[in-house]
Amino acid sequence: MKVNIISQFPKSYYGIKNVKTQKGAEKSALIGGDTVSFSGGVYLSENSFVKSIKDFVTNRRTKKLQDIGIKDVYAERLAKLPHRQYKNATDLYNLGVYEECIEEAAVLDKKCLERIPELLSHNIRDESLSVIANLDDSKYLRMLDLCDKGIDSEILKLFAVLNDKQLTNALNEIKNGKYPIDAAYMSKLSDDEKKEAENLVTGGIKTEDAANIVSLDVKTRQRCYDLMKKSIPAEESYYIAKLQDKKYKRVDELIKLDVGDINIASFALLSDDDYQLALDLFKQGVMSFYVPEIAEIEGGTTSNCEYEEYREKGYGRSCAYAMSLLSSNELDFLCEMIDKFPHLKKILRDEYDINIVTKQDTQEREIIFTKEIRNENGTVITLFQTYDENGTITKSRREEYFNHSTSSKSAGNSNVYRINYDKYGDIDEMTEFVSEPKNGETTGVIVSKASKILPGVFITKEYTPIDYSYIQKAKPKNKISSVRITSDGCVSYLDNYKQNGCKTNRFYREKKDKKGRIQYSYYSYSIKDENSMPKMKITRLYNKNPNGSVTNVINGVKYKLTFDDKNKKVIIFDGKNTKTLNFKNKLSYYSQNILWENLKQMQADSINSIYNNVEKWNYCKECDSTADGYTKILSSGSMASTYHELGHFEDYALNLVSSNDDFIEVYTREMKNFMQTMPFNEQSFVQYFSPRADLNGANGASEIVAETNLLLNTYGNPNKKLKTRTQFLVRYFPNTIAEAAKLMNKTSNKSILS
Secondary structure, three states, X not given: OOOOOOOOOOHHHHOEEEEEEEOOEEEEEEOOOOEEEOOOOOOOOOOHHHHHHHHHXXXXXXXXXXXXXXXXHHHHHHXXXXXXXXXXXXXXXXXXXXXXXXXXXXXXXXXXXXHHHHHHHOOOOOOHHHHHHOOOHHHHHHHXXXXXXXXXXXXXXXXXXXXXXXXXXXXXXXXXXXXXXXXXXXXXXXXXXXXXXXXXXXXXXXXXXXXXXXOOOHHHHHHHHHHHHOOOOHHHHHHHHOOOHHHHOOHHXXXXXXXOHHXXXXXXXXXXXHHHHHHHHHHXXXXXXXXXXXXXXXXXXXXXXXXXXXHHOOOOHHHHHHHHHOXXXXXXXXXXXXXXXXXXXXXXOOOXXXXXXXXXXXXXXXXXXXXXXXXXXOOEEEEEEEEOOOOOEEEEEEEEEEOOEEEEEEOOOOOXXXXXXXXXXXXXXXXXXXXXXXXXXXXXXXXXXXXXXXXXXXXXXXXXHXXXXXXXXXXXXXXXXXXXXXXXXOXXXXXEEEEOOEEEEEEEEEEEOOOOOEEEEEEEEEEEEOOOOEXXXXXXXXXXXXXXXXXXXXXXXXXXXXXXXXXXXXXXXXXXXXXXXXXXXXXXXOOHHHHHHHHOOXXXXXXXXXXXXXXXXXXXXXXXXXXXXXXXXXXXXXXXXXXXXXXXXXXXXXXXXXXXXXXXXXXXXXXXXXHHHXXXXXXXXXXXXXXXXXXXXXXXXXXXXXXXXXXXXXXOOOOHHHOOHHHHHHHHOHHXXXXXXXXXXXXXXXXXXX
């Protein structure tokens, strides 16, 4: 599934905030001031009888949409559409259009709607659907052709807006090895702009942001660079730099106040009176992301009836605004909880944000209250409190933010964690102060530093408390993980963990050529119980021979892999049997050579699994990787994302390992322990694999099975944004990984050809 760094942050964290201008009418304000209007009825000028009839119809429609499986947030919006569009919406859902795309598709004209079944047959069912359906005939047919030739449907919307010359340039870029999404953005640039953008990308900026920045005029572009030097991320810098001169003069003050990078533009865009009011609200502790909207409401620029109603009841500004954004079902649940448990009402009178989540495994609901406290020295302390349906506090954590670092502590765990971030927001160093639970005495310090040699892993050492006072000179008590380069140019990685009654040992050794292609690798991964009895053991050797063939040994079984570059065939020989796999029609048209080179670096069992489980393999950026078990389409970029997505196919082929009772029992136990004892900094690293993964449209159990397939093939994911999650899974979920490996038959010492 798609990878997003995914979390339990309040809805304000996701970059989109709903603003109610009048009761029943909503708009979605995106960063930078752009707005997308949602359909909604404003009935204030109508008599109460007409309004009651419309409310009755809307509520009945909402219930019907919920009954057929549409989530509350979408059901409530679709129910407000005019009759014809509402009917279109139900038809589109029955056809299989994704919920989040239905509203936009429902307003298309008849000709465009008639194209929907054809688009779905080409597996175009996401946000590209409406864009492509609305194209003229010639471009519409060309987009279908591109989809059939391997351009991922989610990226097609970028190609749909290109002119003929830009489209030709983009396709040439893809043939030369560019990711399709990067090619789409780069195709709009001149040669000089492209060169400047590529320099930015080399420095760690996303291609989309780099292309947007170099397209700006000279003055605005220089503003962007100045902002990035102040550690403002490129995406936010782009929007902030476009502010008018008068508004831009506010930026330095807002940076100094530390209102948050993502909030600077929305603060700066306020009118003079609202801006001063916003600064006062911010200093009073109102949630930073809500401040601009609340300032406009209290300043009289906009209105929000619900907010004003909750303020009259004595609720804090942050709580009142958060409540005005809840769906009717969420609000009913909150009100029910307040009635049952009066102590929750005290929280509502303070400046807490409110987020209601549903556990994926039990469907139980929880309320997460979040509050910001700002100290004079610039430190921001964030308090989190989570209550279950019984009104019992299930989690409490405290995080301190200062100078690109955090410090956090969870209730029930005496350890304190500190994390330092680099200028790109990636983790540079993690420090855990280990304490004795009863008296809080510090017994050890574990320091993990990001490896500069091997992206994606950390060098971890354990120190005694006295050693930590001079950590730069101290000798570690224990080396938990290490990375080094040997004299022959091989990179090796070793880690040893003791956690959850298991002893985990991993060793990886790899050598690449100048083009980054693997020439040799050896991997050993074992998990033993506390009595040193084996629970799982896997060994892998890959060695490229001078003639281009590969010697591959998996769990003691030796394979010879021979590659026919011209016909895109792989011949696997295990000493007795031979199998020829023809990938010619499985590799996407535009990226065939790139995917073929990736395939040649993979091992026999994975190559065989792709052949058996995948009908079409598309090339895309790692964060856009997907596995569709229905259409058997794999979209991936790096080998790491391919291994992960392949895990989804194998999970599906084995009748869902992720639903196996034994697996679920182990997974639930280790996940519960992790989420209860670890602070939020660490929890967020495995959010994508947790029961709350559905916040990102994912299934936590399924994702951990898919990631296990990655871990059983290589040391981890080298992507900077995902570099910690594999190590956290290895360290804190050994029993889960061992159970998944057993059910997926990954420890077998039988030939895949037998």
